[in-house]
Amino acid sequence: MINNRSSTLFSFLLLFLLHCACTPSQEKGKLQVVTSITPLAYFAERIGGDAVSVSVMVPPGGNPHSYEPTPKQMAALGDASLFVKAGSGVEFELDWMPRFLSLNPGMRVCDASEGVRLMPMPQNGDAHEHHDQEAHHHEGNDPHYWMSPLNGVIMASTIRNALILADPSHKVAYEANTVKLVSELQQLHREIEGRLAPVKNRRFLVFHPAWGYYASAFGLEQIAAEEEGKTLTPRQLGQVIEKARSSGIRVIFVSPQFSTVQAEAIARDIGGVVGTVDPLSRDYQQNLRNATGALIEAMQ
Numbered sequence: 001m002i003n004n005r006s007s008t009l010f011s012f013l014l015l016f017l018l019h020c021a022c023t024p025s026q027e028k029g030k031l032q033v034v035t036s037i038t039p040l041a042y043f044a045e046r047i048g049g050d051a052v053s054v055s056v057m058v059p060p061g062g063n064p065h066s067y068e069p070t071p072k073q074m075a076a077l078g079d080a081s082l083f084v085k086a087g088s089g090v091e092f093e094l095d096w097m098p099r100f101l102s103l104n105p106g107m108r109v110c111d112a113s114e115g116v117r118l119m120p121m122p123q124n125g126d127a128h129e130h131h132d133q134e135a136h137h138h139e140g141n142d143p144h145y146w147m148s149p150l151n152g153v154i155m156a157s158t159i160r161n162a163l164i165l166a167d168p169s170h171k172v173a174y175e176a177n178t179v180k181l182v183s184e185l186q187q188l189h190r191e192i193e194g195r196l197a198p199v200k201n202r203r204f205l206v207f208h209p210a211w212g213y214y215a216s217a218f219g220l221e222q223i224a225a226e227e228e229g230k231t232l233t234p235r236q237l238g239q240v241i242e243k244a245r246s247s248g249i250r251v252i253f254v255s256p257q258f259s260t261v262q263a264e265a266i267a268r269d270i271g272g273v274v275g276t277v278d279p280l281s282r283d284y285q286q287n288l289r290n291a292t293g294a295l296i297e298a299m300q
Contacts, residue, residue: 030052031048031051031052031082031166031167031170032052032079032081032082033053033080033083034076034077034080034082034083035054035055036057036064036084036085036086036090036093037058037064037090037280038059038282039279039281039282040085040086040155041054041055041056042282042283043084043152043156043159043284044159044163046177047159047174048163048170048174049173049177051174052167055073057069057073057096058092058280060282061256063258065092066091066092067092068096074099074103077103077104080104081107081108081166081167082107082109082110082162082163083097083107083108083109084110084112084159085097085109085111086112086113087112087114088113088116088118088141088142088144089140089143090143108165108166110162112155112159113145113155115154115157115158116155118143118145119141119145119216121141121142142213144211144212144213144279145213146213146284147211147288148216148217149186149188149288150185150186150189150217152284153185153186156185157182160174160175188288189217192288192289192292193218195292195293196218196219196292199300201247202219202220202221202299203220203221203249204220204222204249204253204298204299205223205225205244205251205252206223206224206253206254206277207224207225207252207258207260207263207266208226208254208255208258209224209227211277211279212224220295223244223247223249225237225252225262225263226258226262232262237262237265240266241269241270244266244270245270249270249272249298250270250298251272251273251274251275251297252267252273253274253275253276253294254275254276255277255280256278260274275294277290277291
């Protein structure tokens with residue numbers, strides 16, 4: 001008897017074969033690139049320019065901890081020459097990459113975290129994340145490394161190299177686009193650093209711990225309510241509320257991919273409000289600018 005998972009995989013394989021047999025590739029002549037999450041699509045598009053066509057597996061609003069690709073997305077992988085993954089322990093990739101490669105064994109895979117020093121995921125009670133000199137790409141590390149613009153500089157070089165390997169004919173363009181993007185990211189880091197310099201209260205409260213690399217890059221302290229996607233126990237909820245009150249915090253930030261129920265309960269108990277900052281926005285640079293403005297206002 002075929003179980004649900006086997007039946008689903010069979011359906012994916014059937015759609016994949018039909019796609020390869022009957023459907024011409026989109027934007028023929030361009031390098032077909034797939035990324036797991038939207039921030040990586042931003043980098044692939046900026047570096048690839050007109051030579052690439054980029055699609056994303058986890059759509060805007062999708063939760064990379066639990067998202068399952070559609071049969072249409074699985075079928076579209078047949079045209080992909082390059083897959084750009086976060087490579088830092090995102091559950092979506094851990095669950096699905098083996099199946100992606102079984103559908104398209106010839107597809108190159110770029111690990112965008114290559115060269116980035118990953119940090120350990122904070123445990124409840126740890127207000128501030130620190131760099132771990134020995135951190136590697138395994139469970140227990142914070143996967144959200146792209147939230148630091150200087151990590152973005154490393155990512156840009158890694159993705160550039162992958163694009164050149166997949167499509168040497170556009171090497172000059174990929175290199176020129178990378179130089180421009182790196183300059184912008186370095187300027188973005190300086191800009192955010194300057195905006196945050198006058199802020200005295202350096203602590204902010206988030207429900208999902210996605211802003212540790214940002215905090216580390218700019219000398220801030222991320223207080224994270226949630227740990228590893230788990231619902232808070234009443235005791236943990238009380239600890240977060242107590243820490244927020246003692247720190248004079250009146251805003252708890254949530255990611256739009258997650259439920260706000262417990263965050264709203266925390267906000268009520270501290271006499272505060274819920275704000276939104278998105279670690280998965282496709283407009284990478286503007287998103288970090290917007291988030292900086294929201295954090296500065298909350299930390300006043």
